[in-house]
Every structure is written in C-alpha cells, then in structure tokens.
Amino acid sequence: MSGEEEENAAELKIGDEFLKAKCLMNCEVAIILHHKYEQLQQTSDDPMNQVSQVFEKSLQYVKRFSRYKNPDAVRQVREYPSSLWKILSRYQLAEFELCVLGNLCPETVEEAIAMVPSIKTRGRAHDDEAIEKMLNDLSLIKKFE
C-alpha cells in the first residue's frame, strides 16, 4: 500500500504539494486535451498515433466523464470553469474538493458529504444550509451551458 500511510483524501490529507498544486476538473482536462489533439490533427494524418497511451486513455475518460462531448460545446463552455472557481473562493473550498464536486455533481447535501467528507469536517463549519447553497450555485452554472 501507499508509503504515506497518512494520505487520505476524505480528510483532505493528500500531501502539501498536492494541496498547493492546481487540480483540474474533467471538463477542463477535456478542453486542454481536445485542443492538443486538434493541433496534432493539423500536422499529422494519424494523430492518435502521435500521442502516448496515457494521453489516449485520459482523453477517452474525460470525454465520457465530462459533459462536453464535442469540441464546439467545449469551446462554448470555456467560461464555465472560471465561474466554478469563483465558487471555490466564496466557500473556501480546497481545489481538490471543488474538483471532486465538479466531476461527480452530487445532487443532495448528503451525497455531497459522502463524496467529499472534508467539506463537513475541516473546521470550516459548513452547515447543511451552506452546502445546499453551494450545490445550488454549482447547478446554476450547469444551466447556463
């Protein structure tokens, strides 16, 4: 098992370097990888041959697990992540927490706490009402797509 026995994302113990590292939501990764892939398409007849397996598998994954299936839609929602990041500062979420919420899209307060237990425990006194409001804000953004 992992050498760092302390690591536990549920309690937001994921190592300082990762708390500081910028996390990316699946939809953001989809935008970036799509862009890379389009660049390759312009210079190569067989772009899939040009990319690593890691790239290919990740692209498949984010295509499936973010809501934007085609490049046009992705372009249209470029602003979407930035408004999500505003929520991050409003609710003092760690990037890791916001990205899990953004990827999994929980619908209820209970579900949100099950997905990201640290939003309840990290001493930030998020009561249920605040979490509800946060989920509302997140779903409002979704409606603008």
Place this chain on the structure above:
Amino acid sequence: MFLKVKLPWNVVVPAENLDAKGPMLQRSIVVRLLDDFARRKATKDLGYFLAVTTLENIGEGRVRENTGEVLFPVVFSGITFKIFRGEVLDGTVHKVLKHGVFLKCGPVENIYLTCSKMPDYRYVQAENPVFLSEKNPKIEKDVVVRVIVIGTKWLEAEREFQALVSLEGDFLGPVSCENPLD
C-alpha cells in the same frame, strides 16, 4: 484527480539538432521534452504524465564534454493524473472475475474492486459474467461504478499505479450510463 503541475526538467539535445537560429533550437528542445515526457509515463510522486501545456523557461545550455550533447534546464507546466486514497471517483468495468472486477479510470487500468468490498453483490457465472444484487443495478463489463479508493500502490518496474477500491459507503455503486445532463 487531474493535476496541473510545474516541473523542472533537464532536456538533452544532440549536437546535430542544434541550430543557431532561435526558433529551431526551441523546437528541438520541445520535441525532446515531449519525447522524454511520453517515455517516462508516470512517477510515484506526480502520477501519470498526460501532456505538456506550456514551456515556461529555458535555461542556459551546458555542453556535455563526452558526447557534445547540450543539456538545457527547462521549466514547464503540464497535466498529470494521480489517484488518492479516500478519493471518490467513477470508473468503467473492463474485466469481471469470480472474486471481483477491474475498473479503469483515466490512464489507470488496474483498479480492483474485490467482491468482499461489494456488499450484497454475488457473482453469477455466464458467458458474460456479472455481479448481481437484490437492491442495486448489476455490475458487468462497461458499467460505470462510483467507488472510494482504499489503497494505492506504485509499481516501480512497470511505472504503473494499482488501486484498491470499495463500494462500502453512501452513494457508491453503479451509476447510470446515460448522462442525465445531456
């Protein structure tokens, strides 16, 4: 979780790829960096390397005495993928065995969900084997399952991660394949 990282790296450019014209040199460095990056595949600390996004800085090149290659210290930003213990994520079943199923999630394919961590599920042997439950949707190949990571392991020789996951927890289990938001 996908991460945006900023990394220092040493790029070695063979002498024959050196060109006094600036843009060509930069191109050689980028090509070399992308090569190295793809070959490295993953590291224990940062996870899987997906893509280089920007080359932030190219330092002074230093000639290597024996080979004539030039080593450039560079700093670049890129995207990596790492699985954390305690993280909840969605994976796709790609193999069903008697004692559990294997999921894939992004670049990681060895994510094991053992039957002892699938409460209420039982294995049913068939042409397409499946795990059935009285209360929950079945788990079979290509089903998307929401799981919590209970352990990760780095395999140095293969440069791969393995993870153990569980369904024990609220709101975990198969999720509808149809995306409700489409």
